[in-house]
Each structure stands twice: as C-alpha cells, then as structure tokens.
Amino acid sequence: MTKAGYGPWFKSDIRVSDAAKDLISKLLRTNVADRLTAEEALDHAWLVSPPDDQPIDISVLESIKSFNSNSKFKQAVCKMMAEDLSADVVARYREKFSQLDKNKDGTVSIEDLSQAIQHMQPGVSPESVASLEELSKKLDVNGDGVINYDEWLLFLVNRRLSAKEERLFQAFKKIDLDDDGKISLEELKAVLHHETEENLAQYLSEADGNHDGVIEYEEFLAIWQSKNAPAGSISKEEEKKCSIM
Numbered sequence: 001m002t003k004a005g006y007g008p009w010f011k012s013d014i015r016v017s018d019a020a021k022d023l024i025s026k027l028l029r030t031n032v033a034d035r036l037t038a039e040e041a042l043d044h045a046w047l048v049s050p051p052d053d054q055p056i057d058i059s060v061l062e063s064i065k066s067f068n069s070n071s072k073f074k075q076a077v078c079k080m081m082a083e084d085l086s087a088d089v090v091a092r093y094r095e096k097f098s099q100l101d102k103n104k105d106g107t108v109s110i111e112d113l114s115q116a117i118q119h120m121q122p123g124v125s126p127e128s129v130a131s132l133e134e135l136s137k138k139l140d141v142n143g144d145g146v147i148n149y150d151e152w153l154l155f156l157v158n159r160r161l162s163a164k165e166e167r168l169f170q171a172f173k174k175i176d177l178d179d180d181g182k183i184s185l186e187e188l189k190a191v192l193h194h195e196t197e198e199n200l201a202q203y204l205s206e207a208d209g210n211h212d213g214v215i216e217y218e219e220f221l222a223i224w225q226s227k228n229a230p231a232g233s234i235s236k237e238e239e240k241k242c243s244i245m
C-alpha cells in the first residue's frame with residue numbers, strides 16, 4: 001500500500017540516493033532468507049561509503065539568491081520560529097555549518113561559502129567568482145565580513161518558512177494571539193517581548209502595507225513575497241495541520 005501523496009519511495013522533494021533505496025528494500029524483503037541481517041546491513045555500501053563532502057545542497061543556491069536580509073521584521077520572525085525547531089533539525093543545521101567552517105573558529109568566511117557554491121557548480125568561470133562572493137555576502141546580516149551560526153540559522157529558518165505557506169501561517173498565528181486575523185502592536189510586544197519599542201514599531205511599519213495600524217495575513221505573506229496559495233485559503237481544519245516540525 002502506498003500512502004496518498006507519496007511515490008514508491010518518499011515524497012518527490014526528498015532526495016534519496018539509490019544506495020539508500022537499495023538498503024531499505026533489502027531490509028524489507030518478505031522472504032526472511034533474502035532479508036539482510038544486522039551484520040550484513042552494517043556492511044552495506046550506503047553505510048560504509050565515505051561521507052558526502054558537499055556541505056550544502058544545490059537547492060540552497062536559489063534560496064540565497066532570493067534571501068533578503070534587510071527585513072528586520074523577517075529576522076525577528078525567523079528568530080522566533082527557530083525556537084520551535086526540533087533537536088534533530090538543529091543538529092543537522094549545526095553539522096552543515098561545521099562543514100562550512102573550515103578553520104573551526106565559529107564563523108564562515110565569504111570566501112569559504114563562495115568556494116562551497118562553486119563546488120556545487122563545477123566549472124564556474126573566474127569572472128563569476130566575484131559575483132558568487134557578492135551572493136555569499138547576502139547572508140552576512142551584521143556586515144562584519146563573516147557568517148556566524150546565528151546568521152546561518154536565520155537564513156535556513158527563512159528558507160524553511162518560505163518552502164511552505166503552512167509554516168508561514170503557523171508563524172503568523174503564533175503572533176496573532178487573539179486569533180482575529182491581524183497582528184497588532186500589542187501582540188508584537190507580547191510575543192517579541194525581548195525587542196525594544198522602537199524596533200517593534202519599525203516591524204509594524206515595515207509590514208503594514210495599507211497603514212491601518214495592524215498586519216493582516218496578506219501583508220504578512222507579502223513580506224516573504226509568497227507565490228503559494230492565495231492568502232486566506234487555509235481553513236480552520238487545515239490550520240490544525242500546520243506545523244514547522
């Protein structure tokens with residue numbers, strides 16, 4: 001039986017190697033004689049092959065291109081939603097950052113990230129290296145010339161939220177405390193209580209497109225320049241299913 005929405009292996013947006021598929025299939029053989037033992041499974045090529053030395057996925061490149069670190073409101077929302085990430089997701093994010101952090105000083109240089117991007121796109125011309133460095137600088141939120149883990153996490157959470165409107169809707173609902181479909185300054189103060197009054201007023205001004213003193217869901221989506229389903233398309237039933245995990 002195949003669950004609705006799935007293919008013969010996994011969801012289409014989940015990358016799975018042929019070696020991993022082979023291991024799973026051999027562990028699921030109905031004929032016990034054909035099924036791998038624990039010892040045989042540990043000797044399978046997928047488990048004994050050297051680790052992938054590519055620290056970031058090719059799909060990250062497009063996310064960097066579209067990343068806008070100038071939105072202080074987005075930064076605040078991403079920091080808020082980072083608190084809800086599961087331990088395994090955080091561990092995976094830290095591992096990727098560690099792979100990029102060549103000298104293990106807790107930061108990634110613009111040059112190192114540029115080289116990682118070039119690794120994803122072999123054959124990049126020398127003329128393109130400068131533009132790749134400019135692309136990498138998009139993640140340097142504080143402008144100190146390097147990328148620290150907090151900036152890396154900010155980018156990845158932004159990428160995670162942008163991937164599904166349901167996640168953006170969850171973020172909106174987390175701030176919309178009275179569930180009226182609008183975010184007020186008072187709600188921003190209550191949820192982002194560590195922020196200054198000046199910052200909160202700036203967030204409201206940035207996102208309040210029609211200047212009515214509140215942030216509606218359509219305006220919230222516009223900050224992310226969403227191309228997903230139109231605003232308001234999520235029902236109460238669907239709302240219960242929304243999750244960042």
